[in-house]
Amino acid sequence: MKVTFNNRDPVYLQVVRYFKQEIATGRLQAGQEIPSRRELAGALHINPNTAQKAYKEMEEQGLIRTEGNSPSRITTDERVLSSLREELILDAVHTFVSSIKTIDVPVDELLHIVKEVYAKERSKE
């Protein structure tokens, strides 16, 4: 488990995004247990309250479920799970398009650049 934090966004939101990615890519599966708040906090070197805030956010979004004091688990709600991947992608694309649309870039040029950068980035790992 490894999360790379940037300094711009709130930590708890970055944690949420990390879990979303793990779920969307199948590295975390439906019903699977996730670390306890304190455990996660220790692993990521963050405060337990920050971990709790992240989990609470995920709970509210229906991503995880928690019963009693047993470890939280990834939801088994298929609607949530199946829409998550698309949601993540669309959000990213929308943010991207918003940031670029005021500059007049021909669509072909833009796609070419995206393709190139994407390929280069993925070949790095």
Add this chain to the structure above:
Amino acid sequence: MKVTFNNRDPVYLQVVRYFKQEIATGRLQAGQEIPSRRELAGALHINPNTAQKAYKEMEEQGLIRTEGNSPSRITTDERVLSSLREELILDAVHTFVSSIKTIDVPVDELLHIVKEVYAKERSKE
């Protein structure tokens, strides 16, 4: 002159980005005068200090020049101007790719989505 602010990023950075876009698209040209700090602040309903911070940032990036207390002007440095457009595009693409790379998206699918959203967004105006 109109800038649409979001609530996430600092205002002064959004102002900087606005001017960069105006320059990159040619709506602001080399040597052209830009509003005074107070004038800009009035027009955008922001604090004069915020305008000043934005201008200072642009000054440090070599985008504008200011002599004495006469109005600031867009730089005439061709190297800065010509690289600005590409820089803006590449920055946006890099940010986008960073946000999407942890999700395994086939490049073709990604490009298709970008193309679609981009076209839809541009047809709106």
Add this chain to the structure above:
DNA sequence: ATACGTGTACTATACGATTAATACACCTGT
């Protein structure tokens, strides 16, 4: 039973970045 880990809740504090409020020196046109 008892110690331990769990989720949850609440308050308080610290810190950083952003924004606001003032003040100052300079120039310029009237």
Add this chain to the structure above:
DNA sequence: ACAGGTGTATTAATCGTATAGTACACGTAT
């Protein structure tokens, strides 16, 4: 001379986030 606008600098106030500290009820394994 002087009023008004300019850029600039310094300080104060604001605000969100993160962290710290503590507390409580609930299970469970020892």
